[in-house]
Amino acid sequence: MIISADRLTKQFRTLRRKEGPLGAIATLFSRDYEIKDAVRDVSFKLDAGELVGYIGPNGAGKSTTIKMLTGILVPTSGTCTVDGIVPWADRQANGRQIGVVFGQRTQLYWDLPLIESFQLLRAIYNVPAATYERNLREFTELLGLDEFIRTPVRQLSLGQRMRGDFAAAMMHEPKVVFLDEPTIGLDVVAKENIRQFIARVNRDRGTTFILTTHDLADIEKLCARIILIDHGRKLYDGSVETIKGRYGRNRTLTADLNCENCDDVRITVPGANVVSREGPRIVIEFDRDAVRADELVVKLAQHYELRDVTIAEPPLEAIIRDIYQHGLGDGSVAARDGLLVTADVETVS
Amino acid sequence: MFTHIGSIALRVYLYYALWSALYANNGPQQSFSFKDIITYSVLALLVGLIYNVDGPYVVREKIREGNIAIDLMRPISVPLYVFADTVGQAGFALVQIAVALPIAIGLLALTGTHISAPASPLIALAFLVSVALGFLVNFFLDLLMATITFWTMEIFGFQLMVQFITSLLAGAVVPLQFFPSPVTAIAQASPFAAIYNAPLSIYLGKYQGPELLSTLALQAVWVVVFAVGALALWRVGERRVVVQGG
Structure with missing residues (x-):
């Protein structure tokens, strides 16, 4: 020491x-x-x-x-x-x-x-x-x-x-x-x-x-x-x-779809939110512990042809920013701030 | 450096003009002949070059801006570091004096005025010792004031005031002997006299024998007083340092 x-x-x-x-x-x-x-x-x-x-x-x-x-x-x-x-x-x-x-x-x-x-x-x-x-x-x-x-x-x-x-x-x-x-x-x-x-x-x-x-x-x-x-x-x-691990449970999945009428795309997975869509690109955020990434990808692939898929963990910066703003509290709020607010959230059940 | 020397030449001429006008109308003052007063003024200017180096003023700025942190993280005594820096700058001032002195003498020679040489080698030696003591008194006085910045953060006004008092009571402009005698007595007993008046009076042979020794001894006392005061205050100040600017 x-x-x-x-x-x-x-x-x-x-x-x-x-x-x-x-x-x-x-x-x-x-x-x-x-x-x-x-x-x-x-x-x-x-x-x-x-x-x-x-x-x-x-x-x-x-x-x-x-x-x-x-x-x-x-x-x-x-x-x-x-x-x-x-x-x-x-x-x-x-x-x-x-x-x-x-x-x-x-x-x-x-x-x-x-x-x-x-x-x-x-x-x-x-x-x-x-x-x-x-x-x-x-x-x-x-x-x-x-x-x-x-x-x-x-x-x-x-x-x-x-x-x-x-x-x-x-x-x-x-x-x-x-x-x-x-x-x-x-x-x-x-x-x-x-x-x-x-x-x-x-x-x-x-x-x-x-x-x-x-x-x-x-x-x-x-x-x-x-x-x-x-x-x-x-x-x-x-x-x-x-x-x-503890405060950065959220993941973002970014997929480029092969769709003709992209605006009609609907995704329904409990625990996952569509946070942004721009043309064929759709960004979905999900809690790592609540939703399995493979299920999400399979579900997407059932309905649409996927041209590209990436899954990213939040950068340390997003996690720390969240802790500065909200304290340590509950880990699930992590990354909410940076990623969720801007989107026209679409939940279909 | 060259503008500096130029300004010295200018000030030498200014003093010459001032004193010759005053002496022409009033005759010699006290025990100072015209030659004495010109010698006094020129020496005061040159000794001032050694005294008025940046030294402790830098500390004031460092404390104000928080850069004192850099000095404090090093394995050094900051007052000692500042002292070494000041001595180094004084050394450079000696070089300036070596250049400025012949110019001043030459300039005065054109007007038919000459500067007195010290009366004896012993006087010359006593003068050098006295300048060294005056340098130390001046340094520790400056350090003392700079240290106060730890508490006040701002000291410029106070420093300016002390500077004016110093130049007046120290005899940097006018020999203390020119004041009314009670004022002269007070000024000569003050620590400021130890800075300019003591060495310059010694050079002109105003003090002899025991009086010379007691003048040097008094200077030494002031060195000790201000050194102890400044260093003690520094120790306390260093402990309560508040570093400015994050």
């Missing part, structure tokens, strides 16, 4: 500002504070070498948790350890064993060429020359840093800068790396490049990663486990497969 968080809680006191131009002046004289729980009783444990997705909607408390684990924020109550060190109690010792990439900030030196940022970090972390050279070579190759390593950071594109930030965060071979929305604003190619890099470092070096992101494709491609928080509380901690 490399990270342990035990009932971590962080409260923020924020000034309730009065509105309008006069309000700004009134605020100077009468102060009215409100206490907000950014993180509330969050506990989890991570084993070395895990790659965990830490997800939740905006303002859920993800970044706050990360800042407590990196020693930047002191929790209001509860505690955590990173490889045996309490981060805020011994911030510098913790700093030596962690790496951080903030998608919204950069740790590179704005006016210096990328390579000089690396040299500075090498001095800050006391990285042995041989280790530094080896890592620099490897990261340059993996992230394709060659073409811009001598360019001042302020002239880099976002994608280039992020690649530089990743190399910078790994140069001292940290045991744990925190990634706070590392793919935000990147194009598909850059995202893919970064994902491959994370997977590679995780596999080859056994580095532990905690990844917060709003791009659930990051999670699907990288993480076996997710921790889901909302309003500062932990909602789910477990495998991606389990959450899909």
Whole structure:
């Protein structure tokens, strides 16, 4: 076990500002504070070498948790350890064993060429020359840093800068790396490049990663486990497969029919709904546990000639979106929101 | 850098014009001859180049914008890091001075004015030590103010006020000896005098023997006071940091 968080809680006191131009002046004289729980009783444990997705909607408390684990924020109550060190109690010792990439900030030196940022970090972390050279070579190759390593950071594109930030965060071979929305604003190619890099470092070096992101494709491609928080509380901690199995029971069947008069098509299977039809294409949604896919296909095939059939499980994104909106409650509501509402539902019995 | 040096030349000329007009009408002030006051002004300008580097001001912005998180996640002492950065910038200021000084001397020579050299090697040495102490007082004062940003998030107005008080009470513009004597006494006892007035007065030989030593000792006391204050406040501030912007 490399990270342990035990009932971590962080409260923020924020000034309730009065509105309008006069309000700004009134605020100077009468102060009215409100206490907000950014993180509330969050506990989890991570084993070395895990790659965990830490997800939740905006303002859920993800970044706050990360800042407590990196020693930047002191929790209001509860505690955590990173490889045996309490981060805020011994911030510098913790700093030596962690790496951080903030998608919204950069740790590179704005006016210096990328390579000089690396040299500075090498001095800050006391990285042995041989280790530094080896890592620099490897990261340059993996992230394709060659073409811009001598360019001042302020002239880099976002994608280039992020690649530089990743190399910078790994140069001292940290045991744990925190990634706070590392793919935000990147194009598909850059995202893919970064994902491959994370997977590679995780596999080859056994580095532990905690990844917060709003791009659930990051999670699907990288993480076996997710921790889901909302309003500062932990909602789910477990495998991606389990959450899909439990909350993503709905399937969509898309069929292209060979029909002359497509508007007259009627399908009657209890538990299955036609959610959209457009010409010969019909989309049917059904609950995996209530309706057997083969029965549905057979029924269709009895009446119509099928040119093409696909059955898809909902993307993780649809499941998570549903949990954000409706809570964990009953799994059967999952994916309703994205798929069912738009259609002129047709149930014939 | 070149515009910087240009502006120094301009300000040297401005001081020359100002003091020559004042001295022409009123004669020498206190114990300052015309040569003394010109020397004082030019040195104040040059020493100011070393003092007024960005250093702790950057911390203020980092706290305001939340980028302090980047420094705090590293295995470093942030005040020490800022100090190293400030010393580095001061080193660059020395290069600027090396270029600006001959220009200032040459410019003044055209008007027939000359700058005094230090009276003895010992005075020169005492001056350098005093500038170093003044640099430290100034640094820790700046750090102290920047640290307050942890609580207030906004400090610019306050900093500006302290800056004006500093330049007045420190003797960055006018030697403290020019004030009415009670004001002079207060100003010289204030920590601000340790920044400009002490080293410049030492250079001009205004302090001798025990007085010189006690001036240096007082500077050292202010260094310790502000260092302890700034670092203690930093420790508390670091604990209550609120990182801005997610």
